Amino acid sequence: MKIYVVYDSENGHTEVLAKSVAEGAGQVDGAEVLLRHVRDAQVRELDDVDAIIWGCPGHFGTISAGLKTWIDKLGYTWAKGKLIGKVGAAFCTTATVHGGIEMTLWNLITPMLHNGMIIVGLPGNIPENVMYGSYYGCGITCPVEESADAPPNLPTESDLALGRALGRRVAEIAGKLA
Numbered sequence: 473m474k475i476y477v478v479y480d481s482e483n484g485h486t487e488v489l490a491k492s493v494a495e496g497a498g499q500v501d502g503a504e505v506l507l508r509h510v511r512d513a514q515v516r517e518l519d520d521v522d523a524i525i526w527g528c529p530g531h532f533g534t535i536s537a538g539l540k541t542w543i544d545k546l547g548y549t550w551a552k553g554k555l556i557g558k559v560g561a562a563f564c565t566t567a568t569v570h571g572g573i574e575m576t577l578w579n580l581i582t583p584m585l586h587n588g589m590i591i592v593g594l595p596g597n598i599p600e601n602v603m604y605g606s607y608y609g610c611g612i613t614c615p616v617e618e619s620a621d622a623p624p625n626l627p628t629e630s631d632l633a634l635g636r637a638l639g640r641r642v643a644e645i646a647g648k649l650a
């Protein structure tokens with residue numbers, strides 16, 4: 473089955489997380505993963521995939537403009553019901569713990585529900601999630617760097633384990649449905 477991972481990222485934090493999601497999906501037997509920065513993603517590519525995982529940096533508690541602009545190209549896809557029954561999941565990064573992670577994940581999930589997709593989150597019995605509580609998808613905090621030339625505070629290994637867990641879970645469920 474095909475898993476489509478599309479993400480927005482201005483400074484690389486969400487991109488690293490997106491790669492971990494794609495890696496996790498690719499660990500499932502039979503999964504073919506398509507990973508796209510939103511600038512390279514084509515709406516028509518969604519027609520024949522089994523699952524879509526999209527993510528972005530949280531901007532003021534909601535979807536970044538880059539990804540939202542792309543999602544808003546789904547009108548024809550919605551009208552034709554092309555995403556109905558496909559598996560969906562979301563991921564995001566924000567700079568602060570209380571900076572709107574869950575709001576952003578919910579806002580990412582909403583258009584999936586409008587398109588008839590089957591939403592997958594991360595339950596508490598997934599080992600990587602026991603202490604994290606990222607139930608709505610994968611939401612990661614990447615604190616603001618101390619200065620413009622400081623190395624980026626990219627997702628940690630624990631964060632990436634969570635991203636892989638989300639990708640694996642989506643691919644496993646998409647495989648069962650397929």
Ligand SMILES: Cc1cc2nc3c(=O)[nH]c(=O)nc-3n(C[C@H](O)[C@H](O)[C@H](O)COP(=O)(O)O)c2cc1C
Pocket residue numbers: 480481482483484485486487528529530531532533565566567568569570571572614
């Ligand atoms: C316009 C804008 C709005 C943002 N709003 C928030 C916010 O409300 N809460 C927060 O914690 N971080 C906020 N951030 C920070 C980003 O979510 C955070 O730095 C993210 O990890 C960047 O990911 P990227 O490097 O993939 O673009 C905002 C950043 C920008 C540019």
